[in-house]
Amino acid sequence: MADAGRRFRWLPASDWLASYNREQAAGDTLAAIIVTILLVPQGLAYAMLAGMPPETGLYASILPLILYALFGTSRTLSVGPAALTSLITASAAGTLAQGDPQLFIQAAIGMGLLSGLFLVAMAILRLGWLTNLLSHPVITGFISGCAILIAASQLKHLLRIDASGEELVTLAQTLAQQLPQTHWLTLAISLIAIACLLIPKYLATPLKATRLPGWLVAFISKCGPILAVLVTTLLTVSLSLDSRGLAVVGAIPAGLPQFTLPGLGREHWQSLITPAALLALIGFVESISLAQALAAKRRQRVDANRELMGLGLANIGSGLSGAFAVTGSFSRTTVNYDAGARTPMAGLLTGIGIALVALFFTGWFHYLPLASLAAIIVVGILPLINLSELKHLWAFSRPDALAMAATLAGVLLINVQSGLLLGVVLSVALFLWRTSQPHVAELGRIPGTHHFRNMDRHSVELTEEVLSIRVDESLYFGNARTLEDRIYDEAQAHPQIQHVVLHCSGINHLDASAMESLESLNERLKNAGVTLNLSNVKGPVMDVLVKTDFPKVLTGRVYLSHYQAMEVLAPDSLQEQDPDA
């Protein structure tokens, strides 16, 4: 089995297909039917958000789902079009196309393809750790900013006015200008759609108290999009509202996607590299967080590198289908699981279901109002706005709050990619800054014990001849010179001392710059007639030290414990005050 697992490591489907049974098939089929019904309006809505033709929302929900079912590792994650990735696509393709609608579509397809290639490359090069660059505050700021932008951008569909803008200021200005042109019929339909979306949500709690089966409660509470689509479409058709100015989806070409490569020049591809890389990171973080949360509930395990491969292939499949980038969807994944999905077969069947819709049922969506799609997007996205986190972070950690605020401001005031990039660069810079200013404590002995603690926090005994210093940070190029100066200054401030003992329990690593600084500190202290000693050096750090000449040039010694160092360097101080003596 282990051998088989190794052989098919890029085809995780072999794991669950071998033991697939009738019970699983029943659950998966029911889940697939429900998710398909939910996915159609979502796919159309996210295609609209991405600025793409409606049919691409369906295309993004066929091949990607099938590929993820075969190559992904999460058993019930529902992959497909999603709000954040659609927004990033619209923003980057809009920047590239500069108003050329044909180029826009090609750029959006290229973004999906390229981000898929990035994900596969990250899987092969085992670069899953790169997603760690997106810190929690940066992600929160990014999602909140995107949600605000998305909600604002959909107002034009809810009111049928003509407003656009890549950042909030322009968008708000054009919205304010156009507000008097509000189309009242569209607004009425928007409000009906919003009511259809919200009512099932509020029914969830009372329904849970009834005897209805869990999957049915889950479906009813999530069926708002379907209800909104049904009600508003029926109203439009029966009252011929489209002839009275209500914008509708219109004709969607029936059929399956044609496989083509996007028609982009070399310089177009080059300018898509950075946004596609950011899209890949964001899409993956969204997907893996969801997959891990699901796996934890069922004591399963998600392999980040295999997950990268699964999501990467899904995105390549979407790009080749002429559609846009996909990722894991929170709402559909919940429905999928609650409706009984137990294996990726549910995803595969959903893909086939959407293919059937694309082949035979596109006509049903001709009279679906765009306002309903906008309402689906807005109601779905608003709960993601989490500005109170900023206040919470401010109390907890200023650098984290700063990173979130910068990301949020960047997304709202510049554009989504710049905001994300700003957040990443700032959080790395703040991390470097923080590790460059480590906590340094002067230690004293807790009377009568072998313990040495920070003199500022504990009541301790100090000795005249020995200065005990603990550095609570690994030594590396970012802080080596600063620490060298601080320790040296500390020694200068105590002219009577003869020895410095550096308590190394907080030092997890040493790099070449740190070794250089330790050697320089040793030399500077030697010129001042003071020896340098080390204590409590960790195993991995000692392994590094013995590779160098440092132990030979060290004026003092390396002691196993701080107490041992004091026994040798200042034995009187221990005996005098030791109550056991």
Added chain:
Amino acid sequence: MADAGRRFRWLPASDWLASYNREQAAGDTLAAIIVTILLVPQGLAYAMLAGMPPETGLYASILPLILYALFGTSRTLSVGPAALTSLITASAAGTLAQGDPQLFIQAAIGMGLLSGLFLVAMAILRLGWLTNLLSHPVITGFISGCAILIAASQLKHLLRIDASGEELVTLAQTLAQQLPQTHWLTLAISLIAIACLLIPKYLATPLKATRLPGWLVAFISKCGPILAVLVTTLLTVSLSLDSRGLAVVGAIPAGLPQFTLPGLGREHWQSLITPAALLALIGFVESISLAQALAAKRRQRVDANRELMGLGLANIGSGLSGAFAVTGSFSRTTVNYDAGARTPMAGLLTGIGIALVALFFTGWFHYLPLASLAAIIVVGILPLINLSELKHLWAFSRPDALAMAATLAGVLLINVQSGLLLGVVLSVALFLWRTSQPHVAELGRIPGTHHFRNMDRHSVELTEEVLSIRVDESLYFGNARTLEDRIYDEAQAHPQIQHVVLHCSGINHLDASAMESLESLNERLKNAGVTLNLSNVKGPVMDVLVKTDFPKVLTGRVYLSHYQAMEVLAPDSLQEQDPDA
């Protein structure tokens, strides 16, 4: 006094001027005379290296020295033209000017001015820690690469052939092509100059054994440049070698610099920003390292932020004088100190000395061969090539070796700025990578003690119910998710455990992403029926933890020591095997 110090904190000269005495004046005057004599040929040589007219080498040695004497903090550092900063100037100005000689000069002046402004801004914003971004391996790789490039670029003057190229491959190709055109008379003068440069160096050791005063020995051992200038100029004049094809400095306009601003357009300034920032960092690192080494010998102290101000004003002064960037010079600083300089007055007097040369003695350098200047540069720069460090680093730390190799290769094969930037970016990326993969140890108890150590390194006792894990790294966004997974997987691998105790002695910080991961780990373990406990939490980390809800949701407890945790969670394991029981 403390108050006065505070009032004049940007004019450190007030510190030493108040107690200036006759003895100091005598030492400073002698040092100034000697350094002036040494600085003239060096200034001309570094102007040639920077691609600037010879008089700018003098201009860079007047006002900058006077400003540094007033505002710098190092007492004997000799500021002025230097090899690395001249090379960076030549490279960046060459890239901008694209062959336009007038634009080249303006760009070089702009670089000096801009890097001075950066340094002053860094002083005001207290950004001295930014120089920590230049790790020791990156600096070593950068200096070695520059030294090789400089030496190769000077061959054209040593052989009087026509070769150029910003990177080593082009340079080597054109040199190889032009080699047959070697001008033999120039080569002969070059060899004579090199002999003049090397002989005094080798005399230093035997002279030290004599009774000659120290300053004279120091001067003789460093007087090679003066000897080379004297001998080759006299040969040129007496044999009219310039009429036989030997290139000489030619007419240098007499007089003091005119103060002007460089004539550059907005886009020129913009394209100089990055190289000027790198120039500022490199110049400052060179200067501060030297200043700190000097201060340590005399138990003095250098304040990085005030030093930034001093060097920044010196560079602004150089730019306003129509000259190029300056920094601390190792060779002249040694001579300055050995010749008796005790206060910055020596630097001030040197500046006045060079001003006198610029006013009255420029004619003396008309017949100075360019080959002699090239020889001064090459002999000065060759000892800086330190390729063996690469081998040394490889044995000690692969990431450090990689950073040095990348910097070296970038400098040699692309250009100096790109090489430096590559090194900085790579060392930050490698640091993030390393901290994203921390050392995690499973702990056991050393029998009969209160100590818990890594089971892979020590012979320890393990318990069935409790998993003890120590993480040797601060938790931050770069490793939070990875660690969460590793600890969870570790717990999954021991199905019989009921408690996880996280030994936190190596955790120096927690950021918001880490808190998120700890909460998620707590939740995941709870779903698996396992409690999460913490032990040995450091003070600063505990301060952060209590600000959050985490202690309330934690399924286990926070224990002061690991032993206490085991006493509560697995008391049997301690009693059974405790030899004292």
